[in-house]
Amino acid sequence: MLTLFHAPGACSLASCIALEETDAEFEIKTVSFADGEQHKADYLRLNPKGRVPALVVNDGTVAAHSKDATSSQGTKGVLTETPAILFYLAQQFPQANLAPLGDNFALAQMQSFNSFLCSTVHVAHAHKLRGARWANKESSYEDMRAKVPENMSTLFTMIEETYLGQPWVLGEQYSICDAYLYTIARWLEGDGVDITAFPRVNAHFKRMEDRPAVQRALRH
Template identity: 50%
Template sequence: MLTLYYMPHSCALASHIVLEEVGAGYRSVLVDFRKEQQRKPEYLAVNPKGRVPALATGRGVLTETPAILAFLAQSFPEAGLAPLDDPFAFAELQAVNSYLCSTLHVAHAHRMRGYRWADDPAAIAEMKRKAPQAVGEAFALVERELFRGPWVLGERYTICDPYLFTLAQWLEADGVDPAGLPKVAEHRRRMAERPAVRRALAAELAPAD
């Protein structure tokens, strides 16, 4: 049994969607950031980074979205969510997810979590002011260079799609107009119609016990 540690409206949604897509047996555990549960000893024993997602497996705990998504694709090859038989194509997939993780998501984080990089309130305010431009430029590159259509990598739906969808959920809050990203916006709309996406969203937004 796999265990996903998540917080609603976080990048953990991508892993949650893929767990649903592959039909994995799993349970989900809410890490409530509003109660600072990510800083509690109980959760730090699971993930010392104090972030989500974390995926507990029979061999240990995995962190970082690209690693979790690749693990799920490889653990459930019958789902066909990655080109596992083509090293170059799999590396291309990893390159896309790495960009989403290390550049696009970090640009978003500057709007909400500037304290990670600075203590000066003026510097934090400047990072927040700059975030719409940085996020917009990162998404523009995805739209122009990385998105092949109709899915991220072309005709095949892969683990890149839930990840892009998750980050695209935050476009408006990040001050980016989806109208300027027609491919990304249409992808977001179609992703929202997938049963696995609907199940993951419903589970994350359900009232906690």
């Protein structure tokens, strides 16, 4: 049994989509950012980072972050960080064909793309609302927010022209990269970026919205 802690609109949507693509038995628990649940003691015992996603694994295949996580949740382990959770699901449920597990180079390319989304694209987006992570002055926050459309446009131009295969990120094979890219592409409108400026990304976005797993994930 898997339990995913998820906040609507957050990057945890990618993990929701991946779960829906598998035949896993799972439960989705919503973390209300509006109520600050990610910063409350119960959730911090589970995930001290105070963020989503967090995947509670009951089958003993991963180690818990701490004794507190094991004892308080009665579980074998907790995974955090979207790339780690996505890769775990791809490996744990190979029948879902969510990663090129038999091709080490293609697998590394997949990890490279997901790392880029996590470490660069997501961080560029986060400067809109999370400026306090990097600065103390309101004037700095304003400057960060003003830069977000330019930065996101630059990064999605790179994805459009260099990293996006057809019909899926890795080419013919659908993968966890597609769930992750779709999740971040959903933020473009709020970041002041017109997705139609990127025809390949926009076409990929529409293909993703046609997938039943995506439609189910959006209902969580």
